[in-house]
Amino acid sequence: MGLDDRLERIVARHDELQALMASGAGGDEFVQASREFAELEPIVASINAYRAAEEERDGAKALLEDPEMRDLARAELEEIEARLPELQQQVRLALLPRDAADERSAILEIRPAAGGDEAALFAAELFAAYKRFSDLNGWRFEVMEYAESDLAGLREGMATISGRSVFARLKYESGVHRVQRVPATENQGRTHTSTVTVAVLPEAEEVDVQIDEGDLRIDVYRASGAGGQHVNKTESAVRITHMPSGIVVAMQEEKSQHKNKAKAMKILRARLYEQQRAQAHAHRAADRKSQVGTGDRSERIRTYNFPQGRVTDHRVNLTLHKIDRVMAGEFDEIVDALAREEQTALLAAEGI
DSSP, X not given: OOHHHHHHHHHHHXXXXXXXXXXXXXXXXXXXHHHHHHHHHHHHHHXXXXXXXXHHHHHHXXXXXXXXXXXXXXXXXXXXXXXXXXXXXXHHHHTXXXXXXXXXXXXXXXXXXXXXXXXXXXXXXXXXXXXXXXXXXXXXXXXEEEEEOTTSOEEEEEEEEESTTHHHHHGGXXXXXXXXXXXXXXXXXXXXXXXXXXXXEEOOOTTXXXXXXXXXXXXXXXXXXGGGOBSOSSOOEEEEEETTTTEEEEEOSSSOHHHHHHHHHHHHHHHHHHHHHHHHOXXXXXXXXXXXXXXXXXXXXXXXXXXXXXXXXXXXXXXXXXXXHHHTTOOHHHHHHHHHHHHHHHHHHHTO
């Protein structure tokens, strides 16, 4: 089916739904129709803008025959034809299937992988960079778990990032991030390579994932900090094991066992929801393990090279020579490039 035929069918369906809702239909039929109508509304708006520009172009072409209007028509035609490709692209993008999770908030998880203390130090810096990125976007960044290493690095960090289109912007960050630099503890000036794993999961509601309490094993224990010292003397830390999936979530950030359990359940729900999404969408990661990777130095999505001051995203072969600004939370240029790459792939797959 050609693009024009596809657009005709969408507009016709939009008009059909509008007539149905105006006819006084009620109950489930009205609810279903209004939901589909709302989904089609932005697509039809893009189609109408594109068609209006086409009509303006045809009108300008007709005026070229009028000697008195020719110069004005030529200038108008040039301006319209410059706008048409962008309007057509907007229509094509509007036709792409939507990821239902894109508008959701997200859960960020960061852990050091290969590289010992240096990996933990970079994990802490990357966690802070995502905090700054969230601030720049006006999102709320709430730390759920932050376990420091001995040298003020990060053994494990989790945060909930709330706001509009958080997952749509952050989902590309999942994977292995590699850092190359001379550690502060290196006295011979040698560059070391370390890795950190990042996972970004869409936040799930209770209605998204049904969890049977009988499938859970819940252990409580005393929370401990870096070096093994006890944070408190009560058994406030919680470890939840979801036996069917084998997913384990441990939480000790709060002094309250109840709050730790609530946070752990939130993360468990997000991991199970992402697992369901992975199974439903074969082109996405098969499960959370393949999303995060093993943390091996050879497996990476991005490299942060401090001696050369560059950041390279290997998925789109993009290199930025402004590592300080990226670490200050300016990820937009990288995210935009990844989003464009995904859109191009989806357009090809959908034949649009």
